[in-house]
Amino acid sequence: MSETTWRADPLVWGRGPRVFEVFIEPTCPFSVKAFRKLDELLAEAGEDRVTVKIRLQSxxxxxxxxxxxxxxxxxxxxxxxxxxxxxxxxxxxxxxxxxxxxxxxxxxxxxxxxxxxxxxxxxxxxxxxxxxxxxxxxDREIKWHCKYARQNGIHVSPTFMIDGLVQADMSSGDAVADWAARLLKD
Missing domain, CATH: 3.40.30.10 (Glutaredoxin)
Structure with missing residues (x-):
């Protein structure tokens, strides 16, 4: 019996020191709104300054x-x-x-x-x-996404984290410029 190996490519874009994690459910209208802003965010904030990670929140x-x-x-x-x-x-x-x-x-x-x-x-x-x-x-990859969300107290989508801290006051309705300013402050 041969064992097939596979690897799920992480859903990560950018390479900057500030980490922006977005927990989304793919059919949630608010998650869709957030998802559509991620490329613009990377362009505005700079791929060398921000890392965007999509976490799937079924x-x-x-x-x-x-x-x-x-x-x-x-x-x-x-x-x-x-x-x-x-x-x-x-x-x-x-x-x-x-x-x-x-x-x-x-x-x-x-x-x-x-x-x-x-x-x-x-x-x-x-x-x-x-x-x-x-x-x-x-399913091991699916379970990882679920476990990671639970470990961070995330139950709904979209939810946003910056550098490992949940940002309860961030919304999919926020302007991309507001997200970028928040990520780049300090």
């Missing part, structure tokens, strides 16, 4: 959250790693309603299967991830 009231989080992490194991994962996150963000239940309980997605959700993500992102989705121990 939430059970977003009923396909677990499937979608697994898709993102599966994509991170493929060629292109974090960029493939980012393409999946962008595809879900751009078509959020197609991955979410109406008012968290109804609508056409009640008839969708996990395989149909995976196929939609593949179609929108261009990332062929179904095979990686089936990595038997991919």
């Amino acid at each position: 939430q059970p009231w977003h009923l396909y959250s677990g499937v979608i989080v697994r898709c993102i992490l599966a994509a991170s194991t493929l060629e292109g790693g974090r960029q493939a994962a980012k393409a999946v996150m962008k595809a879900v963000a751009d078509h959020r309603e197609e991955f979410e239940f109406e008012r968290h309980f109804g609508g056409p997605n009640r008839d969708a299967t996990p395989n149909e959700i995976i196929a939609r993500i593949e179609d929108y992102s261009g990332v062929r991830l179904a095979q990686a989705f089936a990595i038997p121990d991919l």
Whole structure:
């Protein structure tokens, strides 16, 4: 029996000393708003001054959250790693309603299967991830994200941390310039 090895590419951009961690649920509208600001934040603050880390915060009231989080992490194991994962996150963000239940309980997605959700993500992102989705121990990466959030007292998305400290007064509605100023102060 041969053992297959794989590696999930960390969802990290930039290389600066200030660390900005964003805990997001991929179908949460507020998380989507925060996700869409991250590239602009890196450009404004400077990749040599800030490191942005995306932490996935699966939430059970977003009923396909677990499937979608697994898709993102599966994509991170493929060629292109974090960029493939980012393409999946962008595809879900751009078509959020197609991955979410109406008012968290109804609508056409009640008839969708996990395989149909995976196929939609593949179609929108261009990332062929179904095979990686089936990595038997991919759940160790999912569990790491969950454990890390719990250890830091994070239960909802989006939540923001700067240098390991939760920033309860930060919001997805804040301007990117405000995020950058906060990260670069001191």
